[in-house]
């Protein structure tokens with residue numbers, strides 16, 4: 106029996122247990138997956154113990170950066186993001202949000218290659234989106250922040266005029282329970298969407314955000330975060346099990362786990 110887990114501070118919202126249990130069931134893997142909440146003051150003593158005990162684990166807020174000093178190594182893309190969401194038995198850190206997001210874009214029919222891309226938010230998810238978009242050949246990637254600090258960041262007022270191409274929401278604006286929320290001001294939404302070649306939202310609850318609904322109503326290719334959530338979990342299993350996963354697994358699980 107193999108043992109896996111998600112570690113984080115507050116995990117009440119997590120869908121990781123049903124997602125990984127569904128993968129184990131579909132593939133006949135004898136394993137369990139549990140949620141381990143760790144208070145900040147206990148993180149340093151808990152991590153070495155869990156690294157020795159578990160066959161692998163996922164990491165979420167607020168420990169995606171805090172885990173770095175405990176790792177033996179990481180791949181280049183993970184180093185560029187500076188955030189780890191998957192740890193393998195050998196103590197290596199990975200970021201499966203990058204391949205997970207690339208998979209979501211492909212499934213949603215969104216093609217960033219040669220297009221300017223704009224990512225709303227500057228957290229770990231936004232950094233993973235930037236690496237994925239660059240990897241897929243985006244002409245440029247601009248980060249949009251409420252308080253821009255870096256050279257490649259603009260604010261939302263500048264987005265209104267600068268935007269064309271692919272729009273990615275990597276903020277929690279519009280996430281349950283704030284399901285009427287939208288990262289773009291309602292007055293600016295129509296003008297922005299008229300210039301959009303694709304809209305990707307990383308939020309997976311609700312299954313369709315205000316932003317994605319508005320894009321789909323205008324016939325713009327758009328996708329939600331549920332496919333990404335499942336794709337990044339399948340990528341983690343690929344690393345843990347050391348073997349490829351069936352091609353149709355993400356589609357099957359997305360249909361099975363998306364609330365109708």
Ligand code: NAP
Pocket residue numbers: 166202205225226227228229230231249250251252274275276277278280288307308309330331333334335337
């Ligand atoms: P985060 O660090 O908490 O927030 C991301 C950024 O969003 C912040 O740095 C902030 O940037 C901006 N932001 C925060 N609250 C906002 C608000 N009310 N309105 C507008 N902007 C706001 O979160 P994260 O870990 O990067 O995740 C972001 C989103 O992606 C969450 O909804 C998360 O659930 C989702 N996610 C989904 C998956 C998946 O598999 N589908 C994976 C990872 C994350 P500024 O201060 O610079 O504006």
